[in-house]
Every structure is written in C-alpha cells, then in structure tokens.
Amino acid sequence: MxxxxxxxxxxxxxxxxxxxxxxxxxxxxxxxxxxxxxxxxxxxxxxxxxxxxxxxxxxxxxxxxxxxxxxxxxxxxxxxxxLFRPKASGGGAFLWAFPFVLLAWGAGVLFMAIRARKKRNLAPLKPDMVADHENDTLD
Structure with missing residues (x-):
C-alpha cells in the first residue's frame, strides 16, 4: 500500500x-x-x-x-x-496601468515644479546686499 x-x-x-x-x-x-x-x-x-x-x-x-x-x-x-501576468481588464487593468499613471503623475509634478521655479521673478543681488550679508555672518 x-x-x-x-x-x-x-x-x-x-x-x-x-x-x-x-x-x-x-x-x-x-x-x-x-x-x-x-x-x-x-x-x-x-x-x-x-x-x-x-x-x-x-x-x-x-x-x-x-x-x-x-x-x-x-x-x-x-x-x-x-497569475503572474494578470489580465488587462477589470482589476488587472488597474494593476497594469498604475505604474504608468504614477510615472506620468510624477513627471507632471516635476514639470510644474520646474516651471514654477522659472516663473519666480527674483531680482538679482546688488553688490551692497552681498557685502551686508557677509558682515552679518562674520559677527
């Protein structure tokens, strides 16, 4: 047996x-x-x-x-x-699409951050402002 x-x-x-x-x-x-x-x-x-x-x-x-x-x-x-490779429909479509959606969202956030930084209108430093700042840090 x-x-x-x-x-x-x-x-x-x-x-x-x-x-x-x-x-x-x-x-x-x-x-x-x-x-x-x-x-x-x-x-x-x-x-x-x-x-x-x-x-x-x-x-x-x-x-x-x-x-x-x-x-x-x-x-x-x-x-x-x-299944290691789920179907690309229903819940499986979410699993397939999520990494690409996350990547696109991250690229959009990065693009917006770079664009916002470029739009800031910062005035150039004047030589007397640099000298004042150096004196503040030495004290």
Missing part, C-alpha cells in the same frame, strides 16, 4: 510524453503562482499544492486545453492573484 502511494506521488509530477506539450506545460507552470508560497511559480515550488497544480496543468494540456483555458481555470479557482 505504501509503495503504491509513493509511486502515485512520483507519477503525478511526471513529465508529459510529448516534448512540445511538456514545453507548453513548463511555460504555463512558470506563469502560475503557488498559492501557498505566493511569490514562487508552481514550477519551482516544493509544496504539495504546487505539485497538485502542476499535475492539473499537465492533465489539462494532455486533454487538449489551450493556454488561455488553463490560465482561466486557475484564475477562476484561485483568483487573479494566481
């Missing part, structure tokens, strides 16, 4: 016979986040659930599912967080 369990565990993470399908599976496994490790793809995680997720990816690919269908399956089950 124990031998059967060990063999089943070893076979569940066995690569697919077709090299092209296994390559697709490996690419997908790098795009799907382990739900217990959070910042590690299932291709590198040693957790049990990552092994189960790898098995599901291989099984779905072997059954003829497309990459989009596999990603959709995992995002429906675990949420958009499970």
């Amino acid at each position: 124990m031998l059967a369990l060990v063999l089943a565990a070893a076979l569940s993470d066995a690569p697919l016979q077709d090299a092209d399908l296994e390559a697709r599976a490996q690419l997908l496994m790098r795009e799907i986040r382990c739900v217990s490790c959070e910042n590690e793809p299932i291709s590198q995680s040693a957790s049990e659930i990552a092994g189960d997720m790898r098995h599901l990816v291989r099984k779905q690919i072997q059954d003829g599912a497309s990459d989009v269908e596999v990603r959709s399956y995992f995002s429906e089950r675990y949420g958009e967080f499970v």
Whole structure:
C-alpha cells in the first residue's frame, strides 16, 4: 500500500510524453503562482499544492486545453492573484496601468515644479546686499 502511494506521488509530477506539450506545460507552470508560497511559480515550488497544480496543468494540456483555458481555470479557482501576468481588464487593468499613471503623475509634478521655479521673478543681488550679508555672518 505504501509503495503504491509513493509511486502515485512520483507519477503525478511526471513529465508529459510529448516534448512540445511538456514545453507548453513548463511555460504555463512558470506563469502560475503557488498559492501557498505566493511569490514562487508552481514550477519551482516544493509544496504539495504546487505539485497538485502542476499535475492539473499537465492533465489539462494532455486533454487538449489551450493556454488561455488553463490560465482561466486557475484564475477562476484561485483568483487573479494566481497569475503572474494578470489580465488587462477589470482589476488587472488597474494593476497594469498604475505604474504608468504614477510615472506620468510624477513627471507632471516635476514639470510644474520646474516651471514654477522659472516663473519666480527674483531680482538679482546688488553688490551692497552681498557685502551686508557677509558682515552679518562674520559677527
């Protein structure tokens, strides 16, 4: 009984016979986040659930599912967080757009600050003002 369990565990993470399908599976496994490790793809995680997720990816690919269908399956089950590259719609659009919006906002603030500094009409210092200031600092 124990031998059967060990063999089943070893076979569940066995690569697919077709090299092209296994390559697709490996690419997908790098795009799907382990739900217990959070910042590690299932291709590198040693957790049990990552092994189960790898098995599901291989099984779905072997059954003829497309990459989009596999990603959709995992995002429906675990949420958009499970994908390293979330969809660019809904909440995913915010995640994709936020860095660019933040960059544009920072550039705008910098532009306005430079423009405001140039608009200041400061009168040039007169020589007697410089001398007075030097005397103040020496006292």
